[in-house]
Amino acid sequence: MNQVEKRNQLITEWILEAGEKIKDSFKETIQVEQKTNRNDLVTEMDKKTEKQLTENIQQYFPGERIFAEESNNKDIQDLSGIVWIIDPIDGTLNFVKQQNDFAIMVAVYEDGIGQMSYIYDVMKGELYTAIKDKGVSCNGQPIEKAQDIALENGLVAISSPLLSGDNDAVRKIGRKSNGVRMVGSAGLETVYASTGRIVAYIAASLAPWDIAAGKLIAEELGLVYTQHNGRKVDLLQKNPVIVATPTAHETIVEMLTQKV
Amino acid sequence: MNQVEKRNQLITEWILEAGEKIKDSFKETIQVEQKTNRNDLVTEMDKKTEKQLTENIQQYFPGERIFAEESNNKDIQDLSGIVWIIDPIDGTLNFVKQQNDFAIMVAVYEDGIGQMSYIYDVMKGELYTAIKDKGVSCNGQPIEKAQDIALENGLVAISSPLLSGDNDAVRKIGRKSNGVRMVGSAGLETVYASTGRIVAYIAASLAPWDIAAGKLIAEELGLVYTQHNGRKVDLLQKNPVIVATPTAHETIVEMLTQKV
Numbered sequence A, B: 001m002n003q004v005e006k007r008n009q010l011i012t013e014w015i016l017e018a019g020e021k022i023k024d025s026f027k028e029t030i031q032v033e034q035k036t037n038r039n040d041l042v043t044e045m046d047k048k049t050e051k052q053l054t055e056n057i058q059q060y061f062p063g064e065r066i067f068a069e070e071s072n073n074k075d076i077q078d079l080s081g082i083v084w085i086i087d088p089i090d091g092t093l094n095f096v097k098q099q100n101d102f103a104i105m106v107a108v109y110e111d112g113i114g115q116m117s118y119i120y121d122v123m124k125g126e127l128y129t130a131i132k133d134k135g136v137s138c139n140g141q142p143i144e145k146a147q148d149i150a151l152e153n154g155l156v157a158i159s160s161p162l163l164s165g166d167n168d169a170v171r172k173i174g175r176k177s178n179g180v181r182m183v184g185s186a187g188l189e190t191v192y193a194s195t196g197r198i199v200a201y202i203a204a205s206l207a208p209w210d211i212a213a214g215k216l217i218a219e220e221l222g223l224v225y226t227q228h229n230g231r232k233v234d235l236l237q238k239n240p241v242i243v244a245t246p247t248a249h250e251t252i253v254e255m256l257t258q259k260v
Helices: A004-025 A044-060 A092-097 A168-176 A186-194 A208-220 A246-258 B004-025 B044-060 B092-097 B168-176 B186-194 B208-220 B246-258
Strands: A032-034 A041-043 A065-068 A082-090 A103-110 A113-121 A126-131 A135-138 A155-158 A179-181 A200-206 A224-227 A239-244 B032-034 B041-043 B065-068 B082-090 B103-110 B113-121 B126-131 B135-138 B155-158 B179-181 B200-206 B224-227 B239-244
Touching: A004 A044, A004 A103, A004 A113, A004 A126, A041 A044, A041 A092, A044 A065, A044 A082, A065 A208, A082 A092, A082 A186, A082 A208, A092 B155, A103 A186, A103 A208, A113 A186, A113 A208, A126 A208, A135 A208, A155 A168, A155 A186, A155 B092, A168 A246, A186 A200, A186 A208, A186 A239, A200 A208, A200 A246, A208 A224, A208 A239, A224 A246, A239 A246, B004 B044, B004 B103, B004 B113, B004 B126, B041 B044, B041 B092, B044 B065, B044 B082, B065 B208, B082 B092, B082 B186, B082 B208, B103 B186, B103 B208, B113 B186, B113 B208, B126 B208, B135 B208, B155 B168, B155 B186, B168 B246, B186 B200, B186 B208, B186 B239, B200 B208, B200 B246, B208 B224, B208 B239, B224 B246, B239 B246
Parallel strands: A065 A082, A155 A179, A155 A200, B065 B082, B155 B179, B155 B200
Antiparallel strands: A032 A041, A082 A103, A103 A113, A113 A126, A126 A135, A200 A239, A224 A239, B032 B041, B082 B103, B103 B113, B113 B126, B126 B135, B200 B239, B224 B239
8 A cells, every 4th residue: 555644644634624523513413313222323423424534535545445334335245455444433322422432433454454543532632543563643642552561450441231241251350450441432442452541441242343443553552452262353244352451461361261 | 608709719729729730740650559459549649639638728717627538537427517528539540540530529518518519620621610509510611400311311330349240230220221331430420420421320339538529519410319229328438329310310229229
């Protein structure tokens, strides 16, 4: 993939502009629809943001494929060539209920490998950018690699359905840590793990667009990003996910797979 | 209690000044000590902040009693007269691990009734102020009363030890809601319930200084603040706490007391 700089500049502009439109939308009433269940929501702003990003990509990079949450492109059966993976609003429940703690996520993959990725915490105005092998920055400031802190010396994020469910191992992981925190946005929780606020994030079921941008950010900062059994995630389907420091990752995989 | 305006002005100054000192402290290494267990921490900044607030109160309001977390004043056996209730840093684990999502909390009670209270989200720069019968403001802007939203139509905060433990009823409450969020600061979670970001906050065991400021803020905005069994909290000891909209409160008390 060439012209990384040019792409980076364009994508950054598109995301910041989309963020402004989302903030403006709070002046109006948010229109909400249910998707698969009462906690799986989509708003006009998810659709508008995705449409705008898609149009931008088609204008500047015609022919490149797009894999995005709200269109849920059924034609994406493989990740060959360049594929854009987009979640226009990650944390839609937070967007609707809190008007806070949601993110725009964009990733550019080539032959299944993350090349560039973006997580924008709209309300904090923090744009995290990862370029493969070049590290991660937040609003242009480089981020240091995460320290390899053990589960028992850090906070851990666990997704709400997972910790509210019947999984004893997950509760044990919570008790082994210093405490559980839950933000409700896979992207922001991955950023928090990547920047050392927490040592791990564990989720029951993340879609490709929940994973793609965060995975590159996490890996560039030295974290491990896998399924619960320690295997690689599959970006063509939903995955149970762990993002963690190497040491915490080892402990968590052991505790989840032994079902102790 | 007279001179509410003068008190309000002084307390606001003291808290903003304390917040600046806490932010400055991030330039140095944080010195941490364990209290009762590995997740009950105290730092130099907790002690310094409490000492400074105590000195300010003693200078301007000599003779008024102070009930504060780090001094854990054993002489406070009743709440007669004016009592200041202070948590210099609520969410010390977040302060140490995240440098984010912690609060300075100050409350002035008279004969057991909250008169004025303050929760300062230091990193966001948001100071919530409640004056009895006069409502709540954030940085001087009045906050509207919370809407009475039901548990099944909102997010809920549950404390980490409670949801990671063996309480089936609490997990059921999590599943009945739209989802669980966990910030790790009783003060901020009470603010989030009071301002409508979540419909309830449930904690296993809060001390008087975790409760005092938030209780007045919550009640001024129309929320209900009780123990898990629906009884009034006792500000001389630890309490299992629910802060919730009236409708969500009724549902949660029922679910917690039936142990369904």
